[in-house]
Amino acid sequence: SLAAASSAAETVANANIKVLQLSLRQVLPRDVGVVVDGVYGPRTRAAITLFQETYGLPVDGEVGQQLHTVMSVLRKGNNEQRQAVCREFQRLKEEDRLVAERERDLEESAGRAADTNFQ
16 A cells, blocks of 8 residues: 555655664764654754764755765774874865965955055
Protein backbone atom coordinates (compact mmCIF):
# COMPACT_ATOMS: atom_id res chain seq x y z
CA SER A 1 0.00 0.00 0.00
CA LEU A 2 1.02 3.61 -0.47
CA ALA A 3 0.83 4.31 3.27
CA ALA A 4 3.16 1.40 4.07
CA ALA A 5 5.68 2.52 1.44
CA SER A 6 5.53 6.07 2.78
CA SER A 7 6.04 4.83 6.34
CA ALA A 8 9.03 2.69 5.28
CA ALA A 9 10.61 5.64 3.45
CA GLU A 10 10.06 7.85 6.51
CA THR A 11 11.71 5.22 8.74
CA VAL A 12 14.78 5.12 6.47
CA ALA A 13 14.94 8.93 6.38
CA ASN A 14 14.73 9.09 10.19
CA ALA A 15 17.52 6.50 10.49
CA ASN A 16 19.71 8.51 8.09
CA ILE A 17 19.08 11.67 10.10
CA LYS A 18 20.03 9.83 13.29
CA VAL A 19 23.32 8.73 11.70
CA LEU A 20 23.94 12.35 10.67
CA GLN A 21 23.13 13.58 14.18
CA LEU A 22 25.44 10.98 15.74
CA SER A 23 28.22 12.06 13.38
CA LEU A 24 27.69 15.72 14.22
CA ARG A 25 27.82 14.83 17.90
CA GLN A 26 31.20 13.18 17.38
CA VAL A 27 32.84 16.10 15.60
CA LEU A 28 31.26 19.18 17.22
CA PRO A 29 31.90 20.45 20.74
CA ARG A 30 29.68 18.92 23.41
CA ASP A 31 28.09 22.21 24.37
CA VAL A 32 26.42 22.39 20.93
CA GLY A 33 24.00 19.79 22.30
CA VAL A 34 23.17 17.83 19.17
CA VAL A 35 20.09 15.73 19.94
CA VAL A 36 19.84 12.32 18.27
CA ASP A 37 16.12 12.06 17.62
CA GLY A 38 15.86 11.40 13.88
CA VAL A 39 14.18 14.77 13.30
CA TYR A 40 15.71 17.23 10.84
CA GLY A 41 14.61 20.27 12.78
CA PRO A 42 16.08 23.64 13.74
CA ARG A 43 18.68 22.17 16.14
CA THR A 44 20.02 19.76 13.53
CA ARG A 45 20.09 22.51 10.90
CA ALA A 46 21.94 24.80 13.35
CA ALA A 47 24.50 22.04 14.04
CA ILE A 48 25.01 21.51 10.30
CA THR A 49 25.46 25.25 9.82
CA LEU A 50 28.01 25.38 12.65
CA PHE A 51 29.88 22.43 11.13
CA GLN A 52 29.91 24.14 7.73
CA GLU A 53 31.16 27.42 9.23
CA THR A 54 33.81 25.65 11.30
CA TYR A 55 35.20 23.67 8.40
CA GLY A 56 34.96 26.29 5.67
CA LEU A 57 32.19 24.63 3.69
CA PRO A 58 29.47 26.57 1.89
CA VAL A 59 27.02 27.53 4.64
CA ASP A 60 23.48 26.57 3.70
CA GLY A 61 22.36 24.29 6.54
CA GLU A 62 21.87 21.48 4.03
CA VAL A 63 23.57 18.11 3.88
CA GLY A 64 25.77 17.95 0.80
CA GLN A 65 28.57 15.75 -0.48
CA GLN A 66 31.31 18.03 0.90
CA LEU A 67 29.81 17.79 4.39
CA HIS A 68 29.67 14.00 4.17
CA THR A 69 33.26 13.77 2.91
CA VAL A 70 34.74 16.04 5.56
CA MET A 71 32.73 14.43 8.33
CA SER A 72 33.79 10.97 7.16
CA VAL A 73 37.48 11.90 7.24
CA LEU A 74 37.11 13.47 10.67
CA ARG A 75 35.30 10.41 12.02
CA LYS A 76 37.08 7.56 10.25
CA GLY A 77 40.37 8.92 8.95
CA ASN A 78 43.71 8.35 10.58
CA ASN A 79 45.40 11.15 12.50
CA GLU A 80 47.41 12.27 9.48
CA GLN A 81 44.26 12.59 7.36
CA ARG A 82 42.40 14.47 10.11
CA GLN A 83 45.32 16.84 10.60
CA ALA A 84 45.53 17.45 6.84
CA VAL A 85 41.82 18.35 6.73
CA CYS A 86 42.17 20.68 9.72
CA ARG A 87 45.28 22.34 8.27
CA GLU A 88 43.51 22.93 4.97
CA PHE A 89 40.54 24.51 6.70
CA GLN A 90 42.80 26.71 8.80
CA ARG A 91 44.56 27.80 5.61
CA LEU A 92 41.23 28.61 3.96
CA LYS A 93 40.05 30.56 7.02
CA GLU A 94 43.28 32.57 7.05
CA GLU A 95 42.93 33.22 3.32
CA ASP A 96 39.35 34.44 3.86
CA ARG A 97 40.53 36.69 6.70
CA LEU A 98 43.24 38.21 4.52
CA VAL A 99 40.81 38.81 1.65
CA ALA A 100 38.35 40.50 4.03
CA GLU A 101 41.18 42.63 5.42
CA ARG A 102 42.25 43.70 1.91
CA GLU A 103 38.65 44.55 1.01
CA ARG A 104 38.34 46.72 4.14
CA ASP A 105 41.60 48.49 3.30
CA LEU A 106 40.40 49.18 -0.24
CA GLU A 107 37.06 50.51 1.01
CA GLU A 108 38.83 52.78 3.48
CA SER A 109 41.21 54.04 0.77
CA ALA A 110 38.31 54.71 -1.56
CA GLY A 111 36.49 56.56 1.23
CA ARG A 112 39.51 58.74 1.96
CA ALA A 113 39.95 59.49 -1.75
CA ALA A 114 36.27 60.47 -2.02
CA ASP A 115 36.59 62.72 1.04
CA THR A 116 39.63 64.42 -0.51
CA ASN A 117 37.81 65.02 -3.80
CA PHE A 118 34.88 66.73 -2.07
CA GLN A 119 36.94 69.14 0.06
